[in-house]
Amino acid sequence: MKEDFLHYIWQHQYFGKTALATTDGAPLEVLRTGFYNTDAGPDFREAILRVGEVEWSGSVEVHLRASDWHRHNHQHDPKYDQVVLHVVWQADVPVARTDGTLVPVLELQNRVDLRLLQTYEQLQRARHPIPCAPFWRDVPEITKMLMLERALVERLEEKGQEVLQVYCGYGNDWEQTTYYSLLRGFGFKVNQQPFEQLAKSLPFHVVRRHQHNLLQLEALLLGQAGFLADAEEAYAQLLQREYTFLQHKYNLQPLPRHHWNFLRMRPANFPTVRLAQLAALLHQHPSLFTRILEADAVKKYEQLFQAPVSGYWQKHYLFGRASKAASKGMGKSSAQNLVINVAVPILAAYATNTGDRAYLEKAITLLEQLKEESNKYTRLYGELGWQAKSAADNQAALGLYKRYCHLINCMRCAVGNKIMKKNSPAK
Structure with missing residues (x-):
């Protein structure tokens, strides 16, 4: 007990x-x-x-x-x-x-009452990842729905708090906070850590001064990432010359190239391509935070992250390696991933910071309009008969699992509460 x-x-x-x-x-x-x-x-x-x-x-x-x-x-x-x-x-x-x-x-x-204690101990000893799995189908749908809605809001507020910590650390500058969140998001799972290191080693005030020049942005990002050190190809050497000048001007120390992961990745997801996409995005949207607040449709949010890359990167995945001419702009699924992991937490953070819950509702509406992608958490609840229909459901399932089910925190969960109440004596 x-x-x-x-x-x-x-x-x-x-x-x-x-x-x-x-x-x-x-x-x-x-x-x-x-x-x-x-x-x-x-x-x-x-x-x-x-x-x-x-x-x-x-x-x-x-x-x-x-x-x-x-x-x-x-x-x-x-x-x-x-x-x-x-x-x-x-x-x-x-x-x-x-x-x-x-x-x-x-x-x-x-x-x-011993029945109450036995029910509690059954939940605590559960072998299934969802402790209440044996009882799940007996719980009213409205109870499960309301608990999932609560878990979604709690998860968004928690992600918003993480953004607010960055915001406070960067002197209450929303654009700089968005820059850090954006780079972290651009790493997705495979290269999240080196992208975070890049955000810390390449200050936003430096990037902001050169957002009007796409070539300089590429030079800063690719050079700081360590991809220009042994440049042999003509375009890479052009970027290297730009980066060398900017490196001395701002006293920059590039990251080691080996920090980046290319293993078992599709060429379209190579960090070199992602950095080119990032440069194009920063060039096209110099006030990205404002755009995130003002966008009013899912399609507009997706378009924020789908800026067309420069001509060189439309034909290359790596320096000196030509590929068939094709747009290397951000794909739709990747753009939606950034909406979920960058735009939504920023909206949640801004809602908490200003006390205006309209931005939290906007974040939830965005998630409800984005397509559901199955993951291990939604599959766990799917085995019990619940089906996710949107990205909001995905985030709700993730929040419910991590905050309650994984911790066997059934006493603070409405579903667990309902199960316990069914076995509770009258007061």
Whole structure:
């Protein structure tokens, strides 16, 4: 058993109330359970209780054993002086506040219905990656739908917080934050790390000064990535001369070429091509953050990331290696990936930063309009009968799995809650 089970029991008051009393025999009446606290301090705040003839207002702390109070050093922490009830499974020792006054204790081990405990333990011991798999089909569809919607919003808010950390680190500059997010996204999975290193080693203020010149942008990006050091082909040598000048001007230190991964990749996804696409995008959209805020349709977001590359890269995947003439602009599926992993988190971050939830709704609408692509998370829920229909469903499944199912955090999940409630005795 974990404490989350007792949190659940206390919050929903799923325990016997007959002759309810503290361990020292004082009659106990719960007038308000309090609000669950996810920050530091006692587990439930603003509870109201009647112990004996006295009504108390304060916090409730929950532990498996009363002695956990001492193990966590609450007896020396003034934050726990406001605790008016210690709810435990087993009351093995008395506990006191910093001033030595005893804290009333409620022991639950003989007051909880065994069916409830058995259901909880079945969820905890589940072998399936989705702990509630045996119960999933018995849960009302509306419960699952609302939980997935909640998981989607929580995931977007979490991704938005990651962007806000970058935003704060870059002096509250949204365009620079977008630049970093864009480069990170351009690495996709295979080259994400070197693209992040590129974003850190090539400052945005340098890029911004040369966004009007596509040749200089290519020189900066490909040179800083380490692809121009041994240039032999004429176009590469032209870029190298530009980069050498800019390198000295801005004191740049290029990345080692071996950081980049070409193995088992289609030529269209080579990092050289991605860097050429990135240069074209930065050249065409010097105020990308503003464009992300203002775009009003999925197609326009896709077009943001599909700027046509320079003539050289329309015929090459690598320096000195010609290919059949074809546009090397960003493909639709890759552009949609950037919408999901760059534009959507930026919209979510901006919504949190400004308090304007319209941008969060815009992010959700974008995801709902993008095609679903099956992944291991949607397949797990698909095995249980739920089918993803959009990128929003994909993100919801990912959020539900990582935040709840993978952590066996069933007590904080509406689906797990419904399963537990079905086996709960009447209050």
